[in-house]
Amino acid sequence: MYYISENVVPALELCCLNISMTDLILQTCDTFTTVKWLARHGLIANKLVCRTCRHPMCLQARGSNRDGYCWACSKCGRTKALRHGSFFVHSGLKLIQILEILYLWSSERPQVEISKQTGVSPRCLLNWYNCIRDVCARYLTDNPVEMGGHDRTVEIDETKLIERTNRRGKYKPGQWVLGMVELDTNIIMMVPVDEIDAATILPVIAQYVRAGTRIVTNRCQDYNALPQQELTNYGYTFVAPEDSINSMHEIWDLCKAKFRALKTNDNNFSSHLQEFLWRRRIKDNFFGNILYWIRHYYDVFNLVTFDF
Template sequence: MRLQKREGRDYIDGYVWCCPGCQRRNSIRINSFSEGSHLQLVQILDIVYWWCRDLRQVHVIQETGVSKKTVIDWQNYIRDICAQYVIDHPVQLGGRNRTVEIDESKFMHRKYNRGRFKEGQWVLVIVERETDNCCLIPVDDRSARTLLPIIQQHVLPGTRIITDQWAAYNALPNHASVNHSLHFVDHNNDMVHTNQIEGCLLGICKI
């Protein structure tokens, strides 16, 4: 197929893929994340750009000329794509002189999500404090038998591990915890906190 310029209400992007033989036409968005949207591609790219720059929603609306509901829907969709990518591409984190924060969170589907985690899915979240790199692993439950082998697989030996006081983590080596029912930072050691993982969950997934 060849890219051809087209004008009119049916050609919101101004271009289509066209077969010179049979004259069949396809949208330039076919099989892309923007397929099915009624926004112009430049508006979608603007929303993605300003989301990456962490611009406040009110300013994104002003910059793009798109309604508040549409901006919120697209930002949620972008977060879902990022979360699903991290789930599909797990990595090993930590190592000597590195610290990881570990917590669990329950993910909720939104209407745009096409990922593999189900409604109300528990996900183990691991964030490396020094780099902000993270790993999201769907889990069936929060028992030690489920969580500890996953942590051993994704956290390198020698890593300092910070968690909440969930009992499943008690067997972890080189481990410190903070009581979230009282505070998010250990008053005896201000380095013992899970603030980074809380920011990761709010920023990437908006749980």
């Protein structure tokens, strides 16, 4: 059996991957070392068996190919793209360019700077950012937040994001967002909502906050004015905030600052919000962690054979 890399890094080690941009460039200095790096980290297939004749395939140099190599069967002559089934499959960019984009995205570099450094057009870069944010969104869907419970306190608050007036003086109303933070653990969740009346918000809270939770809100009187039977069903206790409690306001400040810097528009608001939540959940080493979840969702280890 032919292997691109003799060893494949265990998936969990990606979460601890600590590498500088300089070292990444040195380790992927040409086409083959880039291919080997990706195979070693489980991001492209490391081995392949021909589906037609069941013969092990090997890597074949192909100058006309965008990756410089393809999988080839020495017995029947079948070939397959090196990046088939991987996160990189639908892109015409070089693999090293995509790795650089992933690294610079992880470092939260300005998109203008990344476009210049990688030689990738702003439109193409935006498409790649959306692909990365799709991974963040899948992570959030597969790892839903649960907070609160008996003897636990959750602070909630609502705010409008991307509310602004454009250069022509036209007002854009922005998007209401419900924010929730568990005070002991700092677990947070943000959910776009159409309305912020208590009757609309309460079922949204119930998706993420366990029954029996003490909920701190500036609008506790609105929630306590709801029918008693409805409050009993959810099992929440709504109380006014103390002067020392302003956790959600601090998070709003961080979120709004990031959205202002990105100049986010209505079309990609949700994906930016998901990226913000992903970074808050992951906390650090964003490059290693985004590689881990790309590897998780694009499982090239199951690509021992290809359908031709």
